[in-house]
Amino acid sequence: MSDQTNPEHSKASTNPATQIRRQNRRMLLHALRVRGSLSRAELARATGLTPQAVANIISDLIAGGLVRETGRRKAPRGQPPIAIEIAGDGGYAIGIRIDDTHYHAVVADLSGSLIEMIDGPVTAKSESDWLDFIANIHAGFTARFGVDRCLGLGLVTPGPFDVTWPGVPSPGAVPALQSRAVADALTALTGVDIFIENDATASALGEKLYGEAGDIDDFFYIFVGEGVGGGIVIGGEPYRGLRGNAGEFGHFIIDPAGPSCYCGNRGCLGQYLSLRAMRAFLAKAEAAGEETEAATKRWIEQAAEALSIALASVENLLDPEMVIIGGAVPPAFLKELIAELGDLRPSVCQAQGRKRLRMSALGERSAALGASALPILAATTAANGLEDGPASH
Ligand SMILES: [Zn+2]
Structure with missing residues (x-):
């Protein structure tokens, strides 16, 4: 395989021991990012790692300038523990x-x-x-x-x-x-x-670190913009696929007899739900003499229907804990779309009995x-x- 066509993480070691160390290190840093500052003992409890493993990783991280000791905490008895935090600077x-x-x-x-x-x-x-x-x-x-x-x-x-x-x-x-x-x-x-x-x-990664998915490890992110894209997080890690193209949600086929898509298929989701699709729909409606408000309502209805069909496939494929929708569109637009979606179609996710689709709070950022x-x-x-x-x- 050529490095030219691979996602950037493809050079990472596939040695199982190295992978476990990386994973452990990420768990510790994640705990520190979420909780602010923790002692070594608290880190061991938070991550399930042994105190020795925590001590080894922390000393590596301190040597690398990534975390630092912030002084001793007060303790009711015995030696007070030293708190560790991420070295933001x-x-x-x-x-x-x-x-x-x-x-x-x-x-x-x-x-x-x-x-x-x-x-x-x-x-x-x-x-x-x-x-x-x-x-x-x-x-x-x-x-x-x-x-x-x-x-x-x-x-x-x-x-x-x-x-x-x-x-x-x-x-x-x-x-x-x-x-x-x-x-x-x-x-x-x-x-x-x-x-x-x-x-x-x-x-999706932004949502994991800053947004709706802080404590969620399995979710799907829908990016609505000029086109439609999707981001997959599995077990807390982004899933990229061979060329970094995993989650091309906009090319889920909704109707094989639908409008032609630039990818070569017909009836892809992006032909119904995207800013480009909306403009094309409204221009056609206007040319036919339809009021913009009525045409927009009709467009939202058909975009929501197409999204609902694609969502059922995503949920059945990934069994995510939640789906988050965001992207480069105004929040009011997403709210209207979600309202129009109403109850989602049946899928393996209906069993979780709670909100399956959430709106991104981060917006375009x-x-x-x-x-x-x-x-x-x-x-x-x-x-x-x-x-x-x-x-x-
Ligand atoms: Zn397509």
């Missing part, structure tokens, strides 16, 4: 979400706290324009926050990556950035590790936040290269 990461009209860029520190957020329109056309645009954002941030402390840059865009469909480009996608090879070119320009991800998977999480997770998982080296592309 141990580094920062840049996350950028780009589509063909706008960008959002964030800076987050190692503890995941948001330090800075900017956004605006994009005007780049050629591939070199795009690379310069991204390198300029990087240069602006590193000038302010320091070159040495930058853990890397997560770049997320609408997918799919390294796929040629007859009618490319995908709605909202930037063709120049739809190849994972962009990572190497950007590393050459910026000197930092670049992490490429599709925006729906990154949004989720993808950029998820992008910034990519270098942070790589750093906090591989402990600054103590084991496997950077897991970047």
Whole structure:
């Protein structure tokens, strides 16, 4: 397999012992991220790891500058325990979400706290324009926050990556950035590790770290924008598939006799539920003399019906604890869509007897936040290269 076509984590070791150490390390860091500060004994209880394993991992993490001791706590008797916390100032990461009209860029520190957020329109056309645009954002941030402390840059865009469909480009996608090879070119320009991800998977990660899914390990994220994408989290980890294209929700076939899709199939979900589909629907209705309000209502009804059909398949495939819907659309729009959906179709998830679909509270920021999480997770998982080296592309 060529590294060019693989998700960035494909270089990670497949050695079972190394994988277990990584997993244990991530559990500890997750506990610290969620709970703030904990003693070694509390960490052992929170994670189920042995005190010896906790002690070993913590000493590695301290050596790597990722966590620090914050002094002794008061205790009723005996030696008071030393509290451990993530060293937020141990580094920062840049996350950028780009589509063909706008960008959002964030800076987050190692503890995941948001330090800075900017956004605006994009005007780049050629591939070199795009690379310069991204390198300029990087240069602006590193000038302010320091070159040495930058853990890397997560770049997320609408997918799919390294796929040629007859009618490319995908709605909202930037063709120049739809190849994972962009990572190497950007590393050459910026000197930092670049992490490429599709925006729906990154949004799912954003929800896991900052949003609705903090304590949820199995969920599906629906990204509604110019097109529709999906992000899968299984066992607390994003599931990427071979080329980073897992969860291409917008190409679930709803009606094989439906309208042609640029992918070559007919009746894909994105032909019913997407901003592009909405504009096409409303333009046609307007041409036929229909009132915009009535046409919008009709559009919401058919988009909700298509989503309901696709959702049943997702739930039956993944048996998720919840499905979260968000993306680059106004919250009011999502609320209306969810209201129109009403009761979901039967699936294996009906047994859980509670809300199966939730709306993202992060809105458009989720993808950029998820992008910034990519270098942070790589750093906090591989402990600054103590084991496997950077897991970047
Ligand atoms: Zn399609």
